[in-house]
Amino acid sequence: SQQGEEDPQALSIQEGENATMNCSYKTSINNLQWYRQNSGRGLVHLILIRSNKREKHSGRLRVTLDTSKKSSSLLITASRAADTASYFCATDDGQFYFGTGTSLTVIP
């Protein structure tokens, strides 16, 4: 079954702006991960946040997790054209379940 639901489905921004994507999930989790997928390629792991953490940073990425609301957000700061891709959240409750993804377009 599919756990995560990303929002929005599609996002288009200008280079240099920040991009925020949200993910909601259904059940208890051990951790939540974000992945990126370029067109025609497999997914690449970006960042993992454990269920006992509320926020994590990695470079231009910032992830927040609210387990009470069963939601997470991914913020990409100072976006670049190369950030254009689809972004998926994945929850781990013993299995990895992926959401439907947010398609991000960064316009140069």
Place this chain on the structure above:
Amino acid sequence: GAGVSQSPSNKVTEKGKDVELRCDPISGHTALYWYRQSLGQGLEFLIYFQGNSAPDKSGLPSDRFSAERTGGSVSTLTIQRTQQEDSAVYLCASSLTGSEVSPLHFGNGTRLTVT
């Protein structure tokens, strides 16, 4: 190579034929997953192998789908009597331990088209 390798990268087959998709995980990775991704959609879990344990086949959509993993390494996903709705990208991923802190490493997928 250092990454997950899948073959073929593209497969076109006629409805009713059988197909085999291959996945070579990263050496030493004990966990292996198969997912299916339809055009513009998310990933649908198919099957999960962890070490020598019995695989979790709960995501296989029908008995036409089967998978095996020989010697704890290479995996083959077989689709029998293919249907047009089987057309999708089939993604394989492996992880070091299958534990909660081991991220998935994906191959580039096999794009299956059933005509």
